[in-house]
Amino acid sequence: xxxxxxKKILDELxxxxxxxxxxxxxxxxxxxxxxxxxxxxxxxxxxxxxxxAFEVIGKEVKWHFIGHLQKNKVKRAVxxxxxxxxxxxxxxxxxxxxxxxxxxxxxxxxxxxxxxKEKQKFGVFPEDVMNLIKKISTFxxxxxxxxxTMGPRFGNPEDSRSYxxxxxxxxxxxxxxxxxxxxxxYLSMGMTNSYQIAIEEKANMVRIGTLIFGERNYKN
Numbered sequence: 001x002x003x004x005x006x007k008k009i010l011d012e013l014x015x016x017x018x019x020x021x022x023x024x025x026x027x028x029x030x031x032x033x034x035x036x037x038x039x040x041x042x043x044x045x046x047x048x049x050x051x052x053a054f055e056v057i058g059k060e061v062k063w064h065f066i067g068h069l070q071k072n073k074v075k076r077a078v079x080x081x082x083x084x085x086x087x088x089x090x091x092x093x094x095x096x097x098x099x100x101x102x103x104x105x106x107x108x109x110x111x112x113x114x115x116x117k118e119k120q121k122f123g124v125f126p127e128d129v130m131n132l133i134k135k136i137s138t139f140x141x142x143x144x145x146x147x148x149t150m151g152p153r154f155g156n157p158e159d160s161r162s163y164x165x166x167x168x169x170x171x172x173x174x175x176x177x178x179x180x181x182x183x184x185x186y187l188s189m190g191m192t193n194s195y196q197i198a199i200e201e202k203a204n205m206v207r208i209g210t211l212i213f214g215e216r217n218y219k220n
Contacts, residue, residue: 001214002030002033002034002037002212002213002214003033003036003037005037005211005212005213006021006034006037006038006039006212007037007038009208009211009212010038013199013206014199016204017199017203017204017205017206018040018041018186018204018205018206019039019040019041019206019208020041020042020043020064020066020188020205020206020207020208021034021039021041021042021043021208021209021212021213022043022045022066022191022207022208022209022212023042023043023044023049023053023209023213024044024045024046024049024067024209025049026053026209026213027053028052028053028056028057030213031053031057031061032056032057034212034213035057035060035061039061039212040061040062041061041062041063041064042057042061042062042063042064043063043064043065043066043085043207043209044063044064044065044066044067044081045065045066045067045068046067047065047069047073047076047077047080050063050065050077050080050081051076051080054080062082062083063080063081063082063083064081064082064083064084064085065077065081065083065084065085065086066085066086066148066207067086068086068122069084069086069087069092071091071092071095074092074095074096074099075099077096077099078096078099078100078103078105078107079103081107082108083107083108083109083110083145084096084107084108084109084110085109085110085112085148085188086110086112086122086123086148087109087110087111087112087136087142088111088112088114088122088123088124088132089124089132090132090135090136093109093132093135093136093139093142094139096109096141096142097139097140097141097142098141100141100142101140101141105141106140106141106142106143107141107142107143108143108145109136109142109143109144109145110144110145110146110147110148110186110188111124111129111132111133111136111144111146111147111148112124112147112148112149112150113125113126113129113147113148113149113166113167113170114126114149114150115149115151115162115163115164115166115167115170116151116162116163121150123149123150126166126167126170129147129170129174130173130174133174133179133182134179137179137180137181137182138181143181143183144181144182144183144184145183145184145185145186146171146183146184146185146186146187146188146205147167147170147171147174147184147186147187147188148186148188148189148205149163149164149166149167149188149189150163150191151163151164151189151190151191151194151198155193157193157194157196157197158197160190160193160194160197160198161197161200161201163189164189164190164194164197164198164201164203165201167187167189168187168189168201168202171184171187186204186205187202187203187204187205188203188205188206188207189201189203189205189206190203190206190207191206191207191208191209192208192209192210192211195207195208
């Protein structure tokens with residue numbers, strides 16, 4: 001079933017849109033199955049889960065961190081991940097930069113935007129994005145590659161559109177500035193229930209989990 005799900009999604013996605021298989025709570029065996037089906041990027045929400053999977057799978061695939069990254073987990077995270085999609089503060093970026101400097105690595109990152117200004121969600125508010133990017137862009141071991149936003153997890157997918165429009169506008173504004181050490185290449189928006197709306201609003205990276213793997217069983 002996983003193989004068929006991946007094939008259907010990949011056939012449907014426009015050529016310029018990259019698929020991140022959101023592997024939260026999934027086993028290394030399930031992740032191997034999506035890789036065999038053609039997935040090239042796996043997204044993980046937790047460093048410890050990613051570490052277990054990485055020990056089995058290694059560099060067969062690119063690894064993206066798509067959850068909230070705590071500073072005390074950065075040291076381990078930078079050794080595993082090829083991109084961190086959820087940078088939302090100067091302190092977190094500073095820690096990533098420091099840990100990457102110790103292993104001579106430049107980490108591609110996306111800035112997470114809380115486009116709906118929801119108190120229960122992480123991410124920088126739209127009006128603070130520019131200032132944060134200017135500060136982070138001075139770090140030598142971080143490369144800003146674009147923006148990420150979540151949008152509502154459940155409900156009517158159309159409810160996500162305003163979030164995506166807001167983030168796209170910010171993306172275009174920053175890209176037009178041609179800031180040094182900032183390459184606005186990726187606009188990561190949309191999940192299982194909203195990725196089609198996100199693509200309509202010019203996302204070129206989508207994070208899909210349930211539609212690939214099926215519903216999660218949190219008891220296991």
